[in-house]
Amino acid sequence: MILLTNLIKRYGKFTAVNDISLEIPRGTLYGLLGPNGAGKTTTMRMIAGILRPTSGTVSVAGFDVVAEPMEAKRRLGFIPDRPFVYDKLTGAEFLRFVAGLYGQSGPEIERRLDELLELFELSPWKHELTESYSHGMRQKLIISSALVHRPEVIVVDEPMVGLDPKSARLLKNIFRHFVDRGGTVLMSTHTLEIAEAMCDRIGIVFGGRIAAAGTMSEIRTQTASGNASLEEVFLKLTGGVADRELSAALGD
Amino acid sequence: MTTPVTTPTRRPAGAAQILFPKYRSILARLRTERSGAGGRALLLLVVGAGFWLGAFAVSYRVLNYLGTTPEIGALLAGRILSMLLLAFGSILLLSNLVTALSTFFLAKDLDMLVSAPVDWGRLYLAKLFETMIHSSWMVALMLVPILTAFGVVYHGGWLFPFAALVALFPFFLLPTVIGSAITLVLVNVFPARRTRDLLTLIAIGAVGGVVLLLRFLRPERLSRPEGFRNLVDFVAELKAPTHPLMPTEWAASAIMNWLSRIGDPLPLALLWSTAGALIVFGAAIHSRLYPAGFSKAQEGADKYVAGLGWQKVAARLLRWLPVTRREFILKDLRIFFRDTTQWSQLILLAVLLIVYVFNIRALPLYTGEKVPYLLVSLVVFLNQGLAGFVLAAIAARFIFPSVSLEGRQLWLLKSSPLDLRAMLWSKYWVGTAPLLIVALTITVVTNEILRASPFTMFLSVVTIACFTMAAGALALGLGVLFPHFDTENAAQIPTSFGGIVFMMSAILLLAGIIAIEAGPVSAHLRAYQLGERTSAFTSELWWAMAQVFGLAAAATLIPIRLSLRRLNALEV
Structure with missing residues (x-):
């Protein structure tokens, strides 16, 4: 459903994504992990068609994102890490606008947006301008907008940031149901517990490359980590900071 | 053994230090622009x-x-x-x-x-x-x-x-x-x-x-x-x-x-x-x-929005459009009328137009004596330049910022199956159609005040229509080439560097159009002065009009094409 082949993204002399190849089949919830600046967001933005790859290909639901962008984007729902929405639109107007971008309108869409606003407990604010929404409310609105056109693939960058525990639980359930019905989710997160509990497969990105990928047990085998937790495997692959250095930085 | 930690000297931040990030940002921006464009x-x-x-x-x-x-x-x-x-x-x-x-x-x-x-x-x-x-x-x-x-x-x-x-x-x-x-x-x-x-x-x-x-x-x-x-x-x-x-x-x-x-x-x-x-x-x-x-x-x-009535009317009027374009236009209209920094500029527009018409009225052309045809024709011809300047100023206010105002929401437009060409043309018509109405109205009204002849009326209406269409595209195109995605105030975009480039380009275009037309117009006026009552619509005039059409078409299509290329390549 998502296929990355020898994907490279360079900014001048800096290589943000360095030859990533990845296949995420239908019905999979895939977690992309990595330290800050590893290349996760760049990879996701290339899948969403926001950034153009320097070389390599990205395919969504069988369509090349560069060669057939309209077909690929029609099947995709993208949730960015920062919830920028139009401040001067109401929540309902924003969802209606996004549905319009996907060529959808009419009573079916009205029902759909009511359903989504209800699901994310935004109904009381549906006729208020989004500039009065909190960060978490905006995040929920953007998640709703990614679902409004019933995508086949969801790419989501840091979905839990800003969400209260109840909404975070709801989102986890939505993603699980979506995947169980044959959808595909690619999710980046820094919360390793969530990745370990939710994801069917995990990829750890470091320095623009995939350092390890597979199910938890496959990753443990690849890294010869025995029964180590995901956190220990992650730190082993990406390098951690010694307690002594921490103390010095904090001035103890 | 632990390394001794030195305490940094505590000194209050000075004005220069507060401005330091801004200064560095300008330098960084200049460096980026120098390397790429x-x-x-x-x-x-x-x-x-x-x-x-x-x-x-x-x-x-x-x-x-x-x-x-x-x-x-x-x-x-x-x-x-x-x-x-x-x-x-x-x-x-x-x-x-x-x-x-x-x-x-x-x-x-x-x-x-x-x-x-x-x-x-x-x-x-x-x-x-x-x-x-x-x-x-x-x-x-x-x-x-x-x-x-x-x-x-x-x-x-x-x-x-x-x-x-x-x-x-x-x-x-x-x-x-x-x-x-x-x-x-x-x-x-x-x-x-x-x-x-x-x-x-x-x-x-x-x-x-x-x-x-x-x-x-x-x-x-x-x-x-x-x-x-x-x-x-x-x-x-x-x-x-x-x-x-x-x-x-x-x-x-x-x-x-x-x-x-x-x-x-x-x-x-x-x-x-x-x-x-x-x-x-x-x-x-x-x-x-x-x-x-x-x-x-x-x-x-x-929190709340007013004026939902006009939105229903607008939605009904635009029903014939494809859903994506309709929703895009409605979104632009809603944001425009809800953002004070945008709609308040309409007041300035009204003042600009009033002052302009007022100035034309105040011209000392008809003070009892018989006014020569030559003088009136000349004033009407030059009036095109003045009207064009006013229209360019309006385009700078309302069309130039339109893509910049998408700003931080570009992620949504780029990740959706929105055809960027359709988006640009939507924005072009949303800005240019009202501008064209204003252009034709002020041209006809001021020409009426000046009691223009049918020839000069025809010439100025065609000229101003061509110029307006081109100025709209120039404003939109240069707005994409000189974007301000992170602006805090829509009113500041037209006075930015790119806004000035647009104004100067529009004035140059206007000068070009007037220069092309000056030949046949002066020939006509000379002939009139010599008492030759021949038709003003000479082959020289039609050739000049064809050149004006060509120039206006180029000034419309080239900026749109360049801006589309730029938007497609834009990474946000």
Whole structure:
């Protein structure tokens, strides 16, 4: 459903994504992990068609994102890490606008947006301008907008940031149901517990490359980590900071 | 054994340190632009040089002409300078009011600065300097060719630029201090961040200012041509708006004193001492009112929306469009009418149009005598240029910022199956269709006032339609090539660097169109004067019209195509 082949993204002399190849089949919830600046967001933005790859290909639901962008984007729902929405639109107007971008309108869409606003407990604010929404409310609105056109693939960058525990639980359930019905989710997160509990497969990105990928047990085998937790495997692959250095930085 | 930790020296942040990130950002931006856009730099150089040369040439001619008047030539030049500085001073005051709202109350760096142990006085000076730079750079650039002409005509010498700078620095500082102080008071008066009220007030203030300025200029005198036998008389009469106690008068006197070799330090002393005193006064108000004002400015944003009725009507009217385009246009209309920084500019537009039509009415063409056909035709022809300028200014206000205003939401547009070509054309028609209506209305109305002949009416209607279509595309295209995605105020986009490039390009296009048409029009008028009553629609005219069509089509399609390419390549 998502296929990355020898994907490279360079900014001048800096290589943000360095030859990533990845296949995420239908019905999979895939977690992309990595330290800050590893290349996760760049990879996701290339899948969403926001950034153009320097070389390599990205395919969504069988369509090349560069060669057939309209077909690929029609099947995709993208949730960015920062919830920028139009401040001067109401929540309902924003969802209606996004549905319009996907060529959808009419009573079916009205029902759909009511359903989504209800699901994310935004109904009381549906006729208020989004500039009065909190960060978490905006995040929920953007998640709703990614679902409004019933995508086949969801790419989501840091979905839990800003969400209260109840909404975070709801989102986890939505993603699980979506995947169980044959959808595909690619999710980046820094919360390793969530990745370990939710994801069917995990990829750890470091320095623009995939350092390890597979199910938890496959990753443990690849890294010869025995029964180590995901956190220990992650730190082993990406390098951690010694307690002594921490103390010095904090001035103890 | 642990490494000893050294405590850093604690020193309060100075104004320079507060401005350091801004300075570095400008340098970084310049570096990026230099590395990536040779074509843009070249375009800017050509258009900028053309504009400067034009401004210099006009100023030089006028000053030279005045110089031929014995004894009072320098006096009249000083009066012109004083008038010019008064006009610029008014623009600066308005610009500072709006800019101060952003820099002192809405800027993104304020949360960090206000929560840091930054001394209020230093914060005031830093923000004052930032406000002055943002609101004055354009006026400063416009003054360069004009003052150069003064320096050349009156032999100011190589030290003249420094002398002008000494006079102009406090001249720029004064409206900044006054504008910032007024904004500070207004933010405190209006509860809970009613930026809308504030901006509306500013817009109405501008309207009042323009009307007052018009009154001061006494335009009715223009209707009596016998009152102004020549330019010298006209300039000599223009004295009402100046006053010996106005800083614009001091700045003009200081500059003219240098040029006339008069060793009177009083104007400079007045300028600098007033600026100094006002800064102290501004700082005192700032220390008392800023904390409360800043806090108020952070309170609640707008929650509810009004005027849902017109939206239903608009949605019904646009029902025939494909859903994506319809929703896009509706979204643009909703945002426009809900964003005060955008819709309040309609007030300025209304003023601009009123002043324009008023000026045409005030022309001394029909004062009882039989007016020659030649003169009326010439005025109607030149009126195209004036109308074109007004239309370019409107396009700069409303069409130029339209893509920049997508700003941080570009992720949504780029990740959705939206056809960017369709988006650009939607924005083009949303901006250009009303502009075309305005263009045709003002052209027909002013031509009617001028009692234009069918020939000149036809010519000006076709010309203005072609120019408007092209100006809309130029505004949209240059708005994409010079985007401002992170702006805090929509009203600032047209006065940005790219906005100026657009205005200059539009003026060049207008000059090109008028130059093409000048040949057949003058041939027709010459023939008329010689008593030949032949048809005005000669093959020469049709050829000129074809050239105008070609130029307008190129100026429409090329910017749209370039901006589409740029949008497709844009990475957000």
